[in-house]
Amino acid sequence: MSEGLTVGRAAALVGVSVKTLHHWDAIGLVRPSERTYAGYRVYSGDDVARVHRVLVYRELGFPLAEIGRLLDDPAVDAGAHLRRQRSELVERIARLQTMVSAVDTMLAATKSGMQLTPEQQVEIFGSDWRPEWVGEAEDRWGDSPQWAQYAERAATMSPEDWQEIAATTEELNADLAAACRTGVLPGSPEANALAERHRATVAGYFDCPHARHVCLGRLLSSPEEGFAAYYGELAPDLANWLRDAINANAEAHGVDPATATWE
Template structure:
């Protein structure tokens, strides 16, 4: 029988006497460990050789094995001695209490393992929701395969790393809140377009900032990056169809609003770039982000 790096539990010979080194090798511990146990009175060699070497009897080794078992259970050394010397009833009660504590630890470790599994899945897929939950939250137009496609295309980018990190621990309720906020934003954009709100006005700039901030739960979006995304809105048929379905001409209007707001914040829309990386293009909205 083998412990987890704390010593090897073996069948102890009935009549053997072992030196410290031999006993340590048999038990799978260091001689320093046995010297320490001897010093604190936990396991003391019962015999001496003719030349004065300490010798461990089979009873001593059996006691040492019990120490290893208790140590594997996480019992502190200062409590092990009391357990070894306790009466049968007291020892049994202590073992039952230790078993209950182990059950609690197992449950906690299982919850931790489940949480790590969810984080692994989220980092791999970019979203910790089932296909059914995604469709229920994001609507019938949503295709769960978009997330995997986006990961395959942009999985090495800084923005995807941010997205996966922020999405990994997000609960269903948090996704629902983000989706509701996005729907409200889209409705406000459509209303502003229908009302004839001009790009560059304070109200339009405020809407542009709300739109840019809507990316924050997914990745950091600068004004220049926002402009790059807006260019995609007017060139990608998927984006154009989506935004114009909310209000006629919304796509071009939103692009103009974003450009005007970027210029008000010191960014030239004509020369704005994503930076050292290409923009995520049509995958920005298709990873659960509210573009």
């Protein structure tokens, strides 16, 4: 710069307000090295370079007092300052890139959900499984926070994870069916334990407090839904038994099934 800049031109050049430069001047962080005959501040090339260094350190999160000490340290030359700033910026870029990757993963999860091909789904969940059920569920609940939770978690699961989930669910269903067939009473310790296992399974997909579990039990036992028929193949009236077991377990945990809501 062959000529100095007024505070207004300097502020416009570096992208800060005039008020900011006045404040930095007042605290001794960046003082213009020249004045006009009328007493107005004039920033030299070195002054503007110092402003840029302040901006970099501020972007990195350094407080102004610490920035002043760094810039005024006589043991550190300008090149050392630039190298330090570059190192700090590279580290920040790496952290930001990691965050971007995490956000990309979450976006992909929200969009895609289960990362299994239809063939893998049938192989893992059995011949009765219909891959189109995932799309139907997304059409119905895709705008809900619970679907977003499911999609984020599902996107990180491997086929081996799904196989483990399928095996756990199959074992749970067998125990539910056996309890229903043998007349285990909802509200009994055995039934409550099974209801908690069922809730824990659901919680693997999305948060499922007891009130939400009650609402899910209503859905599973509704004649208009396909779940009742599914459970009916495991044991007669199993959907209603599971609903009653869920209700009794929720009541034992201080939730009134009659007034329980999804939220």
